[in-house]
Amino acid sequence: MWHQCLEVLRDEFPAQQFNTWLRPLQSDHREGQLMLFAPNRFVMDWVNEKYLRRIEEVLKDLNGGQAPRVNMKVGSAPRESEPVERSEVPVRVNGQVHEETGSQVTEEEKGVAATVAGPASIKPKSSGDRRPVQVEGDIKHQSFLNEGFTFETFVEGKSNQLARAASMQVAENPGGAYNPLFLYGGVGLGKTHLMHAIGNEIVRRNPRAKVAYLRSERFVADMVKALQLNAINEFKRYYRSVDALLIDDIQFFARKERSQEEFFHTFNALLEGGQQVIVTCDRFPKEIVDMEERLKSRFGWGLTVMVEPPELETRVAILMKKADQANVKLSSEAAFFIAQKIRSNVRELEGALRLVIANAHFTGSEITPPFIRESLKDLLALHEKQVSIDNIQRTVAEYYKIKVADLLSKRRTRTVTRPRQVAMALSKELTNHSLPEIGDAFGGRDHTTVLHACKKIVELQETDPSIREDYQNFMRLLTT
């Protein structure tokens, strides 16, 4: 019943709210009582205040008008027993079976170890001690927190408000606020920036704190190297000794079974020790493919927050801030012009600004919209070339698993009309074609049909989280 209830709530609330507060709840239903388990007190209080009444109503409907008793507590639902971590046993590598659990280093993991060049980059991060530390087995630990990625340099907007607030709380109270903190969202939206901001803030508040930041490939490479050098115990000891472990782009753990297992144990040890874990990913935990369920479920124990693509005002504010940091005067008209043209992500926005600034320095020109248009000519041409109606139709058809011909046909079944409307709205937003031109490209439809589709999709994005997510995915797919 709880799963059915979640399905109803998923349609009612925006994806971010649903994923942050409702999805992590676990349930246990017995003797007419539904116990909901929240990963921490904060989530429990929030759900109690904001959602419980609606949850009860939905459950009542699902239960033929009879409301089950709903109680909440912090913790996790009773589950089937999970394998218990055993003591550290020496491990043999090169495809031989790991004695503890039977999992092997996969070919993928060996590949990562081979391609991540140079010594392992994990360093106990304390501002007082920035020397790389040599440990047995010749694994040099270095970690690099980008000192420019701080909360001060991070521009807050609607799209990242929740993620920023949660990150700030973690930085103020590592191990005590939300553990783990799971930040997810599309490329170039500021997840790494926030993660470093947390690390930098932890160290600023406590210069002796050990913060390890690394991309997940590095964790894999280090682990394989440690196995090869017979130094797995040092590896474990190191990772379990940090005050905060920051792992970026966890999706690269997919299919790396041995690393997932190692990370799982490290993760548990850290959580048990009250040490902070922060993870970023390009998608919601449950949607990571080829990742162990128990690991995904652990990710949901703390707080899971989405970083969304910034809206126009935030893009403008980001440009102004970046220009200011570069000591460049940028008029709001110029910032607006760039922000309107570059919508995909912040990384690309920054790249465009850098190009404009470099050109302005080089030519001694003032930064005006015509100058920007000229400076970004190649980039914009590339965008315009890539985002053709044809490209949009192919992308949308592939995504919804229908044929392009269906989009152009007269068919009016729901499975076809909604994707067609999405494709029309995207064509309006991402190309310079007029409404009649778009109508023509969709099997000779009238421009009023296109207009109706655009309005409908704007409306649905407000009310239907799945359409909103689809639309954002398309914007990402088509513009990056």
Ligand SMILES: Nc1ncnc2c1ncn2[C@@H]1O[C@H](COP(=O)(O)OP(=O)(O)OP(=O)(O)O)[C@@H](O)[C@H]1O
């Ligand atoms: N809100 C923001 N304010 C200021 N700068 C930002 C903001 N969001 C992103 N940036 C900047 O955009 C660039 C890309 O951000 P970042 O590397 O954090 O993205 P990401 O979400 O981790 O992407 P990926 O998934 O590709 O790793 C960085 O230079 C970062 O400083």
